[in-house]
Amino acid sequence: MLVALGRAAAAPGHRTRLVDAARAVTAATRSDDGCISYVFATDLDEPDVVVSVEVWRDQGALDAHMAHDRTREFLAAVSGLVTGEPVMSIHDVPDPA
Secondary structure: OEEEEEEEEEOOOOHHHHHHHHHHHHHHHOOOOOEEEEEEEEOOOOOOEEEEEEEEOOHHHHHHHHHOHHHHHHHHHHHOOEEEEEEEEEEEOOOOO
16 A cells, blocks of 8 residues: 655645645545545645645556546646745555454
8 A cells, every 4th residue: 555645835825726626536546446545635734835645555546547638737727826946755554444
């Protein structure tokens, strides 16, 4: 199982557009094969910081997600809505089942 953690800071005045883009990609992604969980949230101390927590069955499922047009469109849109580079880390963890 893979856990992908992300963090990005909304550019000034773009938080609402960033959140809207995250909502749209979330709704489409949660039904993807191999998607166990897909969540965006905001940092309680820094409301302009958006974090993501994704849980995928395996690398193949994550790769398929990254290949979707909607994912590529989301990433392209986000690049204009954030300050600096988003940070993402991927962790291979044992399946709890």
